[in-house]
Amino acid sequence: MNKKILLTLIVFIGLLGSVSAQKIDMSLLEDMKPRSIGPAGASGRITAFDVELNNPDIIYAGTAAGGLWVSENGGSTWDVLFDDGKSASIGSIAINQNNPNEIWVGTGEGNPRNSMNNGAGIYKTIDKGRTWEFLGLEKTNGIHRIILNPNDPKIAVVAATGTPWGENPERGIYKTTDGGKTWTKTLYIDMKTGAADLVVDPSNPNKLIAAMWEHRRWPWFFNSGGAGSGIFVSLDGGDTWNRRTSENGLPKGDLGRIGLAFAPSDPNRVYAYVESKSNAIFRSDDGGFNWRQVSKDGDRNIGGRPFYYADIYVDPINENRIYSIHSTVTVSEDGGKTWGSFVSGGRVHTDHHAWWIHPEDPTFILDGHDGGLTYTRDRGKNWHFVTSLPLTQFYHVRVDNDIPYNIYGGAQDNGSWRGPSQSWFRGGIRNFYWQRLSTGDGFDMAPDPRDNRYGWSMGQGGNLNYYDRVTGLMNKVRPVHPEGVALRFNWNAALEVDKIDKSVAYYGSQFLHKTNDRGASWEIISPDLTTNDPAKQDYKSGGLTYDNTDAENHTTITAIGPSPKKAGVIWVGTDDGNVQVTQDGGKTWNNVVSNMKGLPANAWITQVQPSEYDAAEAFVVIDNHRMHDWTPYVYHTKNFGRTWTRLVDDTDMRGATLSFVQDPIEPKLMFTGTEFGLWVSVDAGTTWSQWTNGYGTLPTQDMVIHPREHDLVIATFGRSFWVLDDIRPLRAMAAMGMKNLLDKQVQAFDAPDAYKAFIGESFGYRANLVGDAIFEGDNRSPNAMISFYFKGKDDKTERVKVEILDDKGIVVKTINQNAKNGLNRFEWRLDSDGANPSAGRFSRGPDVFPGTYTIRVSYKNEQSEAKVNVFADPRMEVNMQDMIAKRAFMEKYNQLQSQVSSMTIDLRNAKAAIEKVNARVREEEKSVADPVIKRGQEMIKAIDELYYQINSKPAPQGSYSDGTVLSAKLGLVRGAMQSVQLPITKNDETAMKLIEAAIPPMEAKVKALLGNDFAAYKNYINGLGLKLISDK
Known part of the structure; x- marks a missing residue:
């Protein structure tokens, strides 16, 4: 074939592809956000702390891959500040203590185990986290320390560990003097050696000590140690460095990872955890220039896995008290010679990575570990575990077919878990709804599809269990x-x-x-x-x-x-x-x-x-x-x-790929998860769009689409589980084509199954009276979630009519919904249209029956229809004949309520008209006004007499309810209106007979008052020529 013809064909085919490309405008899907459901009781790895020294109730916590979090009340409640940068993995935090609105964050874990999360540079905020500026160093992979110069906020020095998975030059010590606009690498050894630690003399910001670390990982092996590792001292703010060697008292031969700490009370005292042929604690009494070993050779109490944790901290008041954080936390009270336990593994999670001691009150300590955040205010006598940080690193996700369905997954160092996708109890998805089914590092797990009381759970190294979640039995079946x-x-x-x-x-x-x-x-x-x-x-x-x-x-x-x-x-x-x-x-x-x-x-x-x-x-x-x-x-x-x-x-998305799922109903709809987020395609992978609505750059480790509920269920490696409810609008985009959908004025989508579920009281606590610290995962109502697309104009909202029709085509509910351009999603409470209310409290009509309903969305001359299935509460048995009888009972109540409402409204309107007349007539001569006002007040007295036989009279102070009035008798029946699923009781029938007997006499009184006395009053007013009351 002629090359020119071939090139023409290639270009033509490419043009066809570009025409069919369907990138998604995520602003059209703002109503479609995934729910963060937890768990938070498992929490997850904390990697860094910093605290405002002038207000230590303001605490910042960095996480392995769940972003940056802040508490402004000493740890009671927490909010995420940063999870949508290039990476949500936080390696370091530094507050400008002279201006705490300025915070620097380095991304990427500094403890490089096999499952570490990777970073993508350094960020700064000058408005306390509302906005962030990217400052570069993206290829350093992990920034483990940031030192800000207290005398000049534009000067910062950072320690970049570099990636352990390869060799590259983006590692070492970097310095900026212009607030992060430009960086200079001031300490670099080679392409295998990064900076493991960096500390500053508390009395001299120009004196820095750095620990360099040669390390390398492969999938099957890792090596810590080499000629590149060592301790370096700078006296000019990090511009130049001087290496300390065995001549200065350090071990001979190759060194590995090193942790450093100045003693704040004596800056000449510096400690180092040194990995070598025999790991040990070293001490300097001249500010880091010369060293001597103080701990015994190979003392395991100082920590036995330095590649994973080698950080040490010195008490701010006692220079002889040192903490070593590792699998547990140990302490030395004699300057590093001997070590003993400080944190009990039975009460606090193992594997510690972050530590902060209040500089003036060393009894206040923050501890970050693989299980989250724990703090003490009495120096370790008692520990408080923060239960509201959903940071679990899940490897896999599974679902069952219960109603509501449950979600399963195994987590890094936190076992295997099962919990609900939604809660039919008050108070959201709380931690105590989650059950840990096995211990250790959790990985994949699977409920037995024949009976989800049983299932498979897995630990590291192939340890496989077949569990019984009711009894807790674990059968080892490796x-x-x-x-x-x-x-x-x-x-x-x-x-x-x-x-x-x-x-x-x-x-x-x-x-x-x-x-x-x-x-x-x-x-x-x-x-x-x-x-x-x-x-x-x-x-x-x-x-x-x-x-x-x-x-x-x-x-x-x-x-x-x-x-x-x-x-x-x-x-x-x-x-x-x-x-x-x-x-x-x-x-x-x-x-x-x-x-x-x-x-x-x-x-x-x-x-x-x-x-x-x-x-x-x-x-x-x-x-x-x-x-x-x-x-x-x-x-x-x-x-x-x-x-x-x-x-x-890499032209489609960022980050190594972790997961993929194709929709089981519409093949062109696909999702891909990477270390840096979630991507969606509606054209079979031709184009991809990052999902940014309510979801950050989180490691999207695994996904599954629930076959019944059509939810995308996501396991993140650092922010627990998420659920994107009802992806059928995306299916429609894929099936119809984006352009065809966007050309429509309105498009309704089939709704998920809805359940007439009773919402019970919560376990362990009163429903809402729990303060603010308790974790509540984002819940979803069992009612009908209605979704439709609307082609609007700009940012304006317009009224769209949504009607619900039964199987006979009768409209049972009409909702005038405000709609914006794009996808609109709201909840129908499974009720029918009610009577015109006398007040807003009782506007709902009776519940609809279980069945299939049509959703009709209309705007001007355009309309679209979809379906929703409504089911009875699956936890109870219902009888259709009982429901039919109950519906008739509810309709009768609805009619009686309408009659009471009409009387109330008519009396209220009459009184309002008289008050308007009295207000207007005061502008007339006194001789004209006085008799009119007197006649009006007499009429108001007569109206009030009837009105307060229907409704309770307001108390002059406090609250008051009169059980003899008509509305109170109506209230005796109202309690039976909560669900069509509950059969009529004898008590309900008695209450109904009482109100049925009471309404006609009252209607006669109201009719007589308004038809005679009030009519005469109107004639009197109009006869004066005032024309203040209409005949309507």
């Missing part, structure tokens, strides 16, 4: 090879339940294991599906300090995907880059990864998602950041892996 072959399980091993045969579960080591008896026995149905590279199976990680916790287990299965369309089709992905598929239940396997063009070798396969539409179709998610590659990868095949299409790259 597979054993029948010939004694050592099984390799990933830190986050793969687990899956068969989509067709619900009795079958699969588990991955290097082999694929299958059980149909809840793990009592296992069958190996594959050969070794990994590369089985022995170079990646030497479990001696750590470098200077061994650390073998299964976190670096490699050449293992990390993803399993049995097809929901065809039995025997199973996909498997491995951490060393294989993608295997069987079409015969495991008898034969085909490694298809070589067909995935452009995929780096040995890349980590995070997910394999079989299609809901075709057994030959699948999606593969690859996370290659462990090989220093943060490019997003998702591949798609339609022919069992013979050929692949790449769906995403």
Whole structure:
């Protein structure tokens, strides 16, 4: 073919693609925001603190990947300040104490374990967090310390650890003298060595000490230590540095990670935790120039995992008291010689990463750890755990089919959890609705689809349980090879339940294991599906300090995907880059990864998602950041892996890909989660839009679409679970095409199933009388969530009529809804139109019956219809005949209420007319005014006499209720109106008879008063020629 013709065809095809591209304008979806539901009782990793010294009730806490949080009341309540920058992982915080409106935040964790979160530079706010400015250093990956010069707020020095996953020059000590506009790297060793710590002399801001750290990670191994590590001192504010060596008392040979701390009460006293061949605490008495070892060689009480935590802190008043924060917290009272326990692991979570001591009151301490934030105000005698920070790092998410459905997931260092997607109790989704089902590091878990009382939960290193959530029984069911072959399980091993045969579960080591008896026995149905590279199976990680916790287990299965369309089709992905598929239940396997063009070798396969539409179709998610590659990868095949299409790259989204889901009903609707957020496509992956409505740059670790409720359920690695309710508007965008939808004046969407649920009292507390500190996850009502698109103008709202029609086409409810341009979402309370109220309190009509209803949305001459199913409360038995009788009873009550309302309104209107006459006539001559006013007051007295036989007379002081009046008798029936699902009682019938008997005599009195006395009064007024009362 002629090259010119070929080029023309390529351009034409490209133009066709651009026409069909459907980027989403997220401003049109402002009403569609995911709910943050928790849990917060598990909380999650805290990485940094800073506190306003002039007002220590104002506390800032940085988190591993949940953003920056602030408390302005000493830790009682918390608000998120920053989670929508380039990264939500916080490594350091620094307040300008001379101007606490100015806060600097460095992103990226400084404790680089296998599951660390990555940063993207440094930010500053000058308005206490309302707005943020990006200051650069994006490629440093982690900023562990920020030092602000107290004498010049434009000067800052930061410690950048650099990425552990590769070698690059963006690491070391950086300094700015212009408030972050430009940076100079003032201390740099090499491409493997970053800054682990940075401290400043409390008496001299120009004196700094830095700890440099040579470290490196691979997926199967990590090394801490090397020639690049060491201690450096600067006397000119970080411009130049002088290295301390063994000649100055430090250990000979390679050093590893080092933690530093000045003694605030004696700045000549400096301490260092030094990782070497024998880890120890060192002390300097001349400000960091010369050192001597003070702790015993290899004393485990100082901490045994320096790569993960090596921070030390000195009491601000007592220079001999040092805290070492590590798996636990230990303390020395003798200048570092001996160490003992300070924090009990039985009351406070392990794995401590952040510590702050009040500079004037050392009994007040903040402790940040893998389980959240704990503080003490009596120096550790008692600890208070903050229960309102939803920071859990979930690896996976599952759902069941209960009503409401429950959400399941395993969390980093916080076990495995189950909790409700919504609560039918007062007070929102509180922590005590969540149940921890297993301990340790939680990973994948799955409720048994046959009976969700039981299910699978997993811990690190392949530890698999089959649990009973009612009794708490844990049956250990980790597979054993029948010939004694050592099984390799990933830190986050793969687990899956068969989509067709619900009795079958699969588990991955290097082999694929299958059980149909809840793990009592296992069958190996594959050969070794990994590369089985022995170079990646030497479990001696750590470098200077061994650390073998299964976190670096490699050449293992990390993803399993049995097809929901065809039995025997199973996909498997491995951490060393294989993608295997069987079409015969495991008898034969085909490694298809070589067909995935452009995929780096040995890349980590995070997910394999079989299609809901075709057994030959699948999606593969690859996370290659462990090989220093943060490019997003998702591949798609339609022919069992013979050929692949790449769906995403770094022109579509930011960050390594973690998760993917295709909508099971509309194939063009897709979601992708990366380390830096959530993306959506409505055109089968041609274009992608970041979801920014109510959702930050959070690590979107896993997702599932609930098959009944059509919710997108999200597991984040740092902000617990989220639920994007009812994604059917997005389905419609995908099915109709964005342009077709946006051209419509109105478009209604089918609503989720609605339930006439009773909302009960909450557990453990009174519903709302709990103060402000308790966590309440965003809840959703069981009522009908109605969504429609409206093509509006600018930012103006207009009235749109929404009607609810029953199965006979009769309008049962009319709602005049304010609508703005874009998606509009509101709640219908499952009520019908009521009587015209005398006051706003009783405007609802009777509840509608269970059934299918039509939603009709109208604007001018345009209208659109959709459906909603209304169900009875599934927790109770209802009888249709009883409901029919109850509905008739409620309609009768509605009519009686209308009659009482009409009498009340008529009397009130008559009285208002008289008062208007009296006010007007006071402008006339006294001889004219006095008789008119007197006649009016007599009429008002007669009206009030009847009015207060219908309604209670207001008390001159306090409150008062008269049980003899007509409205009170009506109230005896009103209690039976709460639901059509409750049958009529004898008591209800008696109350109804009483009000039925009382209304006609009162109507006769009102009719006589208004038809005779008030009519005569009107004639009298009009006869005077005043014409103040109309005849209407």
